Structure formats: C-alpha cells, structure tokens
Amino acid sequence: MFEEQTTQEAAENGTADASRADQELADLKDKYLRLAAEFENYKRRTTKERADLFKSANQELMMVLLPVLDDFERARQHTQTTDDANMVRESIDIIYGKLTKALQQKGLQTMETKGGAFDPELHEAITQIPAPSEDLKGKVVDEVEKGYYLGDKVIRHAKVVLGQ
Amino acid sequence: MFEEQTTQEAAENGTADASRADQELADLKDKYLRLAAEFENYKRRTTKERADLFKSANQELMMVLLPVLDDFERARQHTQTTDDANMVRESIDIIYGKLTKALQQKGLQTMETKGGAFDPELHEAITQIPAPSEDLKGKVVDEVEKGYYLGDKVIRHAKVVLGQ
Numbered sequence: 439m440f441e442e443q444t445t446q447e448a449a450e451n452g453t454a455d456a457s458r459a460d461q462e463l464a465d466l467k468d469k470y471l472r473l474a475a476e477f478e479n480y481k482r483r484t485t486k487e488r489a490d491l492f493k494s495a496n497q498e499l500m501m502v503l504l505p506v507l508d509d510f511e512r513a514r515q516h517t518q519t520t521d522d523a524n525m526v527r528e529s530i531d532i533i534y535g536k537l538t539k540a541l542q543q544k545g546l547q548t549m550e551t552k553g554g555a556f557d558p559e560l561h562e563a564i565t566q567i568p569a570p571s572e573d574l575k576g577k578v579v580d581e582v583e584k585g586y587y588l589g590d591k592v593i594r595h596a597k598v599v600l601g602q
Numbered sequence: 603m604f605e606e607q608t609t610q611e612a613a614e615n616g617t618a619d620a621s622r623a624d625q626e627l628a629d630l631k632d633k634y635l636r637l638a639a640e641f642e643n644y645k646r647r648t649t650k651e652r653a654d655l656f657k658s659a660n661q662e663l664m665m666v667l668l669p670v671l672d673d674f675e676r677a678r679q680h681t682q683t684t685d686d687a688n689m690v691r692e693s694i695d696i697i698y699g700k701l702t703k704a705l706q707q708k709g710l711q712t713m714e715t716k717g718g719a720f721d722p723e724l725h726e727a728i729t730q731i732p733a734p735s736e737d738l739k740g741k742v743v744d745e746v747e748k749g750y751y752l753g754d755k756v757i758r759h760a761k762v763v764l765g766q
Contacts, residue, residue: 459623477640491655492655496662500663530677534675537671588661
C-alpha cells in the first residue's frame, strides 16, 4: 500500500510536471513566434528606411544646390548680351561663392596642402621636382588638383608636386 | 496488480513526458536566446549602417560635383584678365552644362510647366493674370521659378503664373 501510494504520487507528480512543462513550452513557443515576427517586421522596416534614407540624404544636398542653379540661370540670362567682360566675370564669382558655400554647409572642406609635409593619407604625388630650398625637401611644392574632406573623411586626395 | 501496473506505467509515462518536455523546453529556450541575440546584432549593425549610409549618400553626390568645382576654378583663372565677354560667357555655359549634367545623373529632373494645366501637386501659383487666350484659362502662363523632381518625387514646386 505504501509502495502503491508512492507510485501513485509519482504518477501524479510526473503528470503535474509534464503539464507544467507543457504550459511553459507553449508560452515559450508563443514568445518565440512573437520575437521572430518582430524581427521580420524590423528587417522589412529597416530595408525600406534604408532606401528612403539614401534618397533623402541626396535630397538635402540637392535642395541646397537648387538656389545655385537658379542663380546660374539668372546670371546667364542677365549677361546674355553684355560686352562687359568684368560683369560676366563678376557673375561667375558670385555663383562660385554660392556653390562652394552650399557644399561647405553640407560638410565639404578643402584640403590645405602647399608647403606642408607630404602625407600619403592625404596626398597623391603625381610628380617630384628638386626642392627649391632645403626646407622644402619632402614637402608639397605645388598642388595640381585640390583634395577634399567630407566631414572628417578624405573623399579626394590632393594631387601634388613633391619636393625632393 | 493490474492497477498497480497501470499506476506504475502512468508514473513512468508521466516522468518520460516530463523529461521529453524538459528537453524540448531547453531546446526552445536555446533557440529563443539565439534569435534574440541575432536580433540584437542586426539592430546594432543596421544602426551603424544607417549612419554610414547617410554619409555615403551625400558623398556620391559630392563626388560628381568635385569635377564641376575644378572646372569652375579653372574657368575663373582662365578668364581672369580677358576683355572678351564672349569668352567668359562661354565658360559659364560650359560649367552650367557640367553642373546640370552631374545633377541629372544623380536623379534631378526639371519640371516642364509652361502651357500645361495647373496642378497643385506640382505648381505653386504665385500670381494670376487674365489668360491671354481662351485655351490658356486654368493653364500655366509663365514660370517664375523652376520646379524639380528627384527621381519621381517633387522636391520643389514650380512657382508659376496662372491664367484665369
């Protein structure tokens, strides 16, 4: 009878354990499925966001360039018939000023090179000439094409002449 | 003995069920934790990507503008001393052509408005004038500022004069 009791209890305990475990399993399955669905949604959303972001980053920069285009067109119309070279030149200067200002506003920065030490991270030496003076050895003697940063990243190396 | 047997079996079955359920539960817990970790990694990665993408979308557009800046600077140097207005004008035309081409290449498109029906999705009527002819009523009679698309999205409405 004692043994019977024990087996009976064991059976009940076993069944209770099993049903507790079943419940826990069902809960966890549910939790797992919700997480998986959330993950899928997140992926879908970020993929779309990425495409939108790519467009809108471009768009911000485009937007600051539109007034430059307007000025350009106005200047072309305005100088269409003049014989005054200075007047046309002045238009160029104004547009150039606006364009560079717009690009600077969006993070573009000109590299300063001349007279500085040659730095292969920043400069591309397209030719070498004998240094005009002793202290210009290994220095940038001339710049052929400007280098540019966007924020703190080099987006174009400066093409320079190196003194040797 | 028969009953004893049954209870014994039930106990054994119960225990077997419980341990099967435990195993399944452990497996699922493991699966859940791996999914959660994967999700976290994905979030971290896409957040970083988003920041990088924002920079690089700008960068692509900046890159196509650098040769335009180069031309601009060359033109300014080249026309610095001339008295020939036509020569300076020609420089403007060349740079303007290169700038618009670079922006078109990156998805910028000019809106065509004149003579078309007024569309508040595209146009902003800054003033209305009596239509010069019957068929220009409700049409765009003149354009004061160009409208632009970036891809298929309107990024600037055209400022137009509406015939009434």
